[in-house]
Amino acid sequence: MTTGRRLIQYALSYKKIxxxxxxMLTISVAADxxxxFIAKTIIDQHILGIESNWYETTKGKMAVNYHExxxxxxxYFSAGEQKGNHVRILQIGSKFVFIEQKIDFDGKRSFKNGLLTIKKxxxxxxxxxxxxKGRELLAFYQPEIPGIFQLILIYFGLLVVSAFFQYGEKFFLQKSANRIIQKIREDVYGHIQRLPIQYFDNLPAGKVVARITNDTEAIRELYVTVLATFFTSAIYITGIYIALFILNVKLAAICLLLLPILxxxxxxxxxxxxxxxxxIRSRNSDINAMVNESIQGMNIIQAFNRENHTQADFEKLNHEHFKFQNKLLSLNSLTSHNLVGILRNLVFVAFIWYFGGQSLTPSAVISLGMLYAFVDYVNRLFQPVQGIVNQLANLEQALVAGERVFKLMDEPGENVSTERIPRFKGNIKFDHVSFGYKEGEFVLKNISFEANHGEAVALVGxxxxxxxxxxxxLFRFYDCQKGKITIDGKDIxxxxxxxIRNHMGIVLQDPYLFTGTIASNVSLDDPGISREKVEKALKDVGAEMVFKxxxxxxxxxxxxxxxTLSxxxxxxxxxxxALVFNPAILILDEATSSIDTETEALIQEAMDVLKKGRTTFIIAHRLSTIRNxxxxxxxxxxxxxxxGSHDDLMALKGKYYQMYQLQQGGEELAG
Incomplete structure (x- = not known):
């Protein structure tokens, strides 16, 4: 499925809004x-309407007194009302003249010495x-003033209606856009939780962050600005073309050439x-990754005086980002405003050409009011065209960003299971297990061993x-390529x-703490873990003395x-x-390597009690911690x-014996 269709699918989730x-937009456009049309009516029917047919009548409503x-x-004559002599009022230049008879035809006018000449x-x-004269002329306009005021009030009312519905349209479009982006971000973040650990081995954290933040923000611009502009422009253009065809089919057809050009x-x-x-998006992602990596390793960078080297690497990425930003800027600058200007000029050239062969007299096919309305609509037509052209850059950014986000979401993952099983006994068996992080490169070869309930198994090497x-x-961060692993006889x-992980606990060599408090980092905000359990776990590992x-x-x-902690x-x-979750299987991966001797002694005392009832795996370089x-x-x-056990392996005098002797410096053997 294309990126565009997937973005539309997200939009359809909030189709009602x-x-x-x-x-609301349609109503706003129609009102605007x-x-x-109202201006055309005022000009043709009221302002220029003075040149229409007049008849002598009696005193009454809408009648004008002229020379008694x-x-x-x-x-303004009602049905059946008697009409008197036919008269006309015509404009010649800045003057108006009164004729007490009907004219045969209209054309080019001239007036001299009380004689009106019309040539056609x-x-x-x-x-x-x-x-x-002035006051007499004003009297002939007097009947038109109520109609003009009425149309002006209607026009003002339509502007109010347009403004109200335009506000509603923008509010609902912005609201739907924010909800769509909220859903996309939640889906992306939720999908990240389902991705296997090996995916993050090959993708820097900064690049993942860039897709969740920067790329989704670019998509937000699509819904908030781009699509809103496109919707508004499409409805405006449609409405304007309808109005143009109502006014003049030929001129409207000429303006239709804009659409294929656009x-x-x-x-x-x-x-x-x-x-x-x-x-640009790729380099932006690379910059995020590099910044994230630099911040994480700033102590190493400064300790080894690598500031200049790191700065040079950053500048290389930043320069490439700058170069393509400039290319895009040049493309936008050369085309967006220039294109609209060229199109506008072409339309007005066609417009002038059309009127060039016609006389702009009241007898012409095009009235002055229609001319005004047409020019107004043509000017309005280029506002949405300008809007569409100006948003093409944002559209492309959003589509590219969407493609990157959906590529992440298309990575195979698995749903988070809510299935719960009874607590393991903890009988673990590795049966001829082989595994490699890369295909064909095994880092574990034919591993077989058993760890029974309550045992402490140490791994050294x-x-x-x-x-x-x-x-x-064992944690199923990865799955083996050969053999199988069972817990209580069941293939994991x-x-x-x-x-599986619901009944396992782990302590890593480099522990990771989250923003919060000491207590929240122990419970991980699990509602099933009370404050009392948190405090008991901290006390059991000897933390009470350290944090008191x-x-x-x-x-x-x-x-x-x-x-801020040691x-x-x-x-x-x-x-x-790890202990507060009461795991059936506990894994300590170099857990005591970062702890001083006094603290380690506290933990070792607690461990003798805590290891009872669970299977414990200990990865250790300090062999003194695994003697038992x-x-x-x-x-x-x-x-x-x-x-084997410590004593068995020492008696064997093999690899373990050599490792232990090196660490102890031969002191124990000498003693």
Missing amino acids: IIAALL LAGP KYYKREK GNEKAEYKAETI YAWMLVYRKYASKYNRV HTGSGKSSIMNL ESIPRQT NLEKGYDEPVIEKGS SGQRQLISFAR ADQILVLDRGEIVEQ
Whole structure:
């Protein structure tokens, strides 16, 4: 499905609001476009209407007293009312003359020495006439004033109606746009929660953030500004063309040539703008990723004096972003306003050409009122055209941003399962398991072992030997390519990931804390975990002594990543977080590596109690912390090379013995 269709689908989720907005827009446009028609009526029927047919009558309503006789326009006579002598009032230049007879035809007029001459081709007619003075002329206009005021009031009322419905249209369109973007952001963020861990291994966090924030904001412009402008312009253009065809079919047909020209321009513009916008959005994402990475590693950058090198890398990305922004700016500058100006000039050239062969006299096909209305509508026509052209850049940005967002949403994920199963006993079996992060490159090879309920299993080995990979498989952050893993005899791949993790706890080497408080970082705001459980967990891991001197105790604020806390304090919070959920399987991944000796002693005391009733996996480089483990697995290059208790492995005098001897410096053996 194309990006455009998917964006339309989101819009259809709020079609009632959008339809209401479009109805309001239609009413607003209709009320606004009635203005030139009203102006045409005022000009033709009232201001220039003085030149229509007049008849002598008696004194009464709408009658005008002129030289002690009364005259009334033909349109104001009621049915059956007696009409007297036919008279005419004609304008010659700035003068108006009165003729006491009917004229045979109209044409080019001249007035001299009380004689009116009218010429039309080879025809010529002369009539006796007299000039009408100012006050007398005003008397002939007097009957028109109530009608003019009435039309002006109608026009003002229509402007009020147009303004009211225009406000409603903009309010509902903005409201629907904000809701659509809210839904897109929620869908994107929700989808991220369903993506497997390996997806984030290959995509920098900054790029993901850019798609959720910058790209969705660009899409918001599509709904708030672009589509609103397109809807408004489309209805305005439709209304204007209807009005033009009502006024004059031939001129309206000439103006129709604008539409294919505008469509062809949109195709050409999108061809180049789309290419530029893709590069711009991509570089923007790269900049976000680099900024995020630089902030995270600022201590390393400054410690190793890499500021200039990092600055140069950033400037390279920024320059490329700037270069394509300039290309897009040049494209917009050369075409948007220039295009509309050219089109406007072409239409007015056609307009002048059409009227060039005609005389703009009252007898011509086009009246002065119609001429005014047509010029007004043509000027109004270019306002929505200008709006459409000016929004093409935002349209392309939104479509490219939408394409990037939907590409993220198309990544295969799995729904978060709410299924719950009884707590595991914790009998775990790895049966000939092989696994690699890349296809064909195994980091675990034919791993087989069992961990029974209540046992503490330690994993040791050099960096890269596969210790953390075993835990990643157990947590189902990844799935093995060969063999199988069972818990209580059930293949873990047959159980939803979230269901398995509901009975597991983990403490990482580098614990991650969220913005909040110490207590909220322990409970993760789970409503099923009471304050008492949080405090008990912290007490069990020995945190009570560490945090008792804080001003707000366990309610002490924690900022991003817990940067104001020591590594030992962060680890204690992470430890309590794992324990408060009472997992059946507990994983400690280098959990004590960041803790000082005194704090480690506190944790070790608590662990002897807490390990009872659950299966515990311990990944450790400090071998002194795993001496009491029920089973120690020694890994080397993805294979288990030794397996047994501490005493068994020491007696074996193999790889574990060598590692332990190196760490202890031979002191224990010498003793």
